[in-house]
Amino acid sequence: MAGNVDLNRLMWLGAGAGSKGIAAGMVSGLAPQAGITPDIAAAVIGFLLAGQGGEKMGSFGEGMLIAAIGQIVRQPIEGIFGKFGKAPAALAAAPNKPAPNTQIMGDELDLYLLRRYGL
Numbered sequence: 681m682a683g684n685v686d687l688n689r690l691m692w693l694g695a696g697a698g699s700k701g702i703a704a705g706m707v708s709g710l711a712p713q714a715g716i717t718p719d720i721a722a723a724v725i726g727f728l729l730a731g732q733g734g735e736k737m738g739s740f741g742e743g744m745l746i747a748a749i750g751q752i753v754r755q756p757i758e759g760i761f762g763k764f765g766k767a768p769a770a771l772a773a774a775p776n777k778p779a780p781n782t783q784i785m786g787d788e789l790d791l792y793l794l795r796r797y798g799l
Contacts, residue, residue: 689739696726696743700751703744723748 703725704718726748729741
């Protein structure tokens with residue numbers, strides 16, 4: 681049937697996507713002087729596994745490749761779409777001022793603590 685879903689393939693895709701972080705962490709920990717970001721290295725590893733891995737490891741590599749590409753494009757997309765719904769810079773830069781009757785300083789604070797909590 682055309683509507684059947686291969687759960688075994690989906691499992692291997694998910695395992696590859698979950699293992700992207702492991703591959704990226706190994707590259708950043710073992711070869712930090714390589715000069716490439718860990719996500720690029722995970723994408724290359726995923727690409728190689730997808731091409732040479734066979735039925736199961738090929739799906740594993742595809743999942744790793746998809747997850748690595750998703751992580752790489754996440755920051756530019758958030759930079760574009762993250763601007764919607766934010767307050768203008770003038771409102772965001774305004775300091776938050778407490779209500780005038782909530783400021784208690786010096787002796788008033790000591791008196792308040794003594795009356796309220798017996799301290």
